[in-house]
Amino acid sequence: MSKSKTELSASLEDYLEAIFLIAEEKGAARPKDIADRLDVRAASVTGALKTLAEKALVNYAPYDIVTLTATGKRIAKEIVRKHSALLRFFSNVLDIPRKEADEFACKMEHSIPDHVLERFIGFAEFVEKCPNSGAIWQNKAKGYFCKAQGSNQTLCDQCSLSE
Amino acid sequence: MSKSKTELSASLEDYLEAIFLIAEEKGAARPKDIADRLDVRAASVTGALKTLAEKALVNYAPYDIVTLTATGKRIAKEIVRKHSALLRFFSNVLDIPRKEADEFACKMEHSIPDHVLERFIGFAEFVEKCPNSGAIWQNKAKGYFCKAQGSNQTLCDQCSLSE
DNA sequence: ACGAAAAGTTAGGTGCAGCTAAATTACTTC
């Protein structure tokens, strides 16, 4: 028995995620698509697919189209969820440019504990839903982060940042 | 010339950081201390030290004490700065338990872009310094994250979360 | 339907970062 333990490396998680997203976009995932998306060579994809097949996360047959098993799909969705949540936080709360936010989310998604993820999500929801605190926050944050465009207006009247 | 490019792996950055912190705590870093701190075997430390010495980041001589070069120290401080900033954010803003916050900071510190780091820092400063928005935020956050201890009081009167 | 081009696979290689086991050096302590 070869480690049925579902402990995936960051790399294998990337493959799973890529397969899932490609399948969503264009129906089915072919090795070439995966290679392009992950910016690796086709040979590397073959290797990864074999490993994932051993773990029963993808259905793989040589020269055939790649699909996720039920388990594989479940795990892929988990990863996508993390990615999306992080992206949302970086974009909406920290106001990081999309591309950069996406890249960093990609790195973090493999190591973030569930527990911490929930906090990120809660935080983003709070900032988005709370028009008072959220708005103050975002404006202050931008003013603070980017003094160039900073107006002097004090949105938060008790705030020591409004010097 | 063997890659004077200062592109360090996450692993090597961990060694650098460990050496720096050990040196701060107890004056000098010995391989054993490093091994204990990073939870690797002594033999692995020797290997890493040789690599770091090649890159002129540590002063290494067999059986001698390990010190950082000026460059090594500069880089180590950068890493520590990132680690501290992330830890602060996770602890003070997201209210993650210390240990977990520390572990996750340890993973993120190697891949976070400067740009993003500054946002985290600004965010933490804002929440800490702004007694109005900050306090509302934190209380709502706790209430939101942890319904078990959630009182019904509405700190933010325009907030749609206070249902 | 056949031949070229594209896609996929295989075989074998690299670098990294860890490991064990065995040898060496340094440190105690009597």
Next chain:
DNA sequence: GAAGTAATTTAGCTGCACCTAACTTTTCGT
């Protein structure tokens, strides 16, 4: 100062994740 113990290093191995080069299979255009 000799002996035992602890620390360190060396040598060689493993697994991972990528790569290139060469081969095989599939697909497509005419």
